[in-house]
Amino acid sequence: MTPSARLQAAIELLDEIIIAARDNGASADNIAKKFFKARRYAGSKDRRAVRAHVYAAIRRFGDRPINGRAAMIGLAEETPELQALFDGSTYGPAALQPDEPRASGSIIASWLNDRFAAPVDVKERTALFERAPLDIRLNLKKGDADLMGATWPEAEPLPLDNAYRLPTGTNIENSQVYNGGQIEVQDLGSQAIIAACLPGAPKLILDMCAGAGGKTLGLSAQLPDDVQIVAADTDRGRLSRIEPRLRRSGADNIETILLSPNQEDAALTSFKSQCDLVLVDAPCTGTGTWRRNPELRWRMTPKRLQQTIALQARLFALASTMVAPGGRLVYAVCSLLDAEGGDQTETFLDRHSAWRDIEVDLPIGRPYRKGTLLTPYQDGTDGFYFTCLEKL
The missing domain is CATH 1.10.225 (NK-Lysin)
Known part of the structure; x- marks a missing residue:
């Protein structure tokens, strides 16, 4: 040509x-x-x-x-x-x-400029368009740090346990360790959300917006085999992609449930007030993933944002009904917009007095509006907001 x-x-x-x-x-x-x-x-x-x-x-x-x-x-x-x-x-x-x-x-639509979380200034927004790194998570049930070092001596250990960064372009999917389930590709920010879920020794976990199961598998890899984990989603195509990953990882304590949109509670009735941990990695605008998917900006409109905010609030409230007394709810979005993060958490807490926010002790991220903010500029991760709440 x-x-x-x-x-x-x-x-x-x-x-x-x-x-x-x-x-x-x-x-x-x-x-x-x-x-x-x-x-x-x-x-x-x-x-x-x-x-x-x-x-x-x-x-x-x-x-x-x-x-x-x-x-x-x-x-x-x-x-x-x-x-x-x-x-x-x-x-x-x-x-x-x-x-x-x-x-x-400009590189960001003008109607969005005043909607970002306060710490996301001009330099933070510019970093949203840099090239994303290649992060992986080691599955300790099938491999260890020695295996990582032998396979990729150039792997950089990251601040979270079992997290590594490889040079961009590393051939992952054809590697023996990937096909053997010893590793999974997963951004460090997603691994931080998994780490925030681990305290409390949960026995029954519901991942209510599991998608292709990245965080579900991360939880399974770091918790005892007797912990029951339920991965649920309304998207049949995305949920089906968890099956080959389950086979690779060797996890046998994960159940999948396909939900009907707007009727999620019907399929989850048996879990009401029963779960020690509920994770809601809610659908969002994806502003925190622009490094990987910059065309997401072209999908956003004020109307779509409002529809997304309404869906998040509904899922947040529904998830809270699944948590047992003393249990935890982790709400997360790969977005850096206040309306999808801090606003959602503070509105939920204002309306639900039987809940309190819990401080999360992680080596990355910064406290922000009853939760934690992760950004490419500050943390080298995709952009995330997440909060950890406890039911009193």
Whole structure:
């Protein structure tokens, strides 16, 4: 492919990503995989160049562009070498016209600027677009630190037990230790939430928004085998992805339950007031994961944010009914917006007098609004807010 043809391919791929963001469709990574599968003629260098154009545009503009061409024209205004590629050549983009729409604005939509948690200042927000590291969690039931050192001597031990950081690009999924269940890929922030769940010697745990089971498996790996763990979610596709991970990890104390949206309580009736620990890793806007998924910004609107906040509040309240007296509730979001974090916790505590917040002792994170805040700039993790509450 010529450089101009690569730019045109990036425009076409951006068109699909923009539509998916508007309609809450597939992720940018999945769209890109499908896009290139249909274009076998594109070699590895072509794919890398197209992806580079696409993600440069995604990271640059906080507001969703009207289409891929507008996105690339906006980027080209700041990148002169791109302007020459709008040459009207065969397979390349048409020549630039003076009155064409073009993307503009800051890297974060203006309507979001005053919604971040107070500590997330300009330098903190800039770090949300740096490259994410590759963190792993060691499964002590199947491996140990010596195994890690023998497999990846370059692995950097992190502040939490059993947490390591590997060089970006390390081939994990083809490694013997991954396929043998000795390790799992997991951001250090997610591992911190698991660590916050561990005190209290729970016997029955409900992971109410388990997704693909990353935190469920993390809990199982660090608790005795006689602890019963229930992984529940409303997304059949995501929940089904826990099965191969269970087989790799060797965990046999995990049960999965598929919930019906808006009817979760019906499937969870038998757990009411029975659980020693309930974890709610609630659906959120994902502002804390922009390093990995920058196109999430293009999915956000004030309306969608309000819908998400309402869902979080409902799940928070529902989860509290599952906790036994003296038990704990951990509420977490991979978001740095106050409305999804501190606001939710303080509103819950104002409405539920039989609960108190518990201080969490971790080597990372900072106390914030009855909970803990983790950020890429301060902690080298994805962005998270979580709180640990006890039922009196």
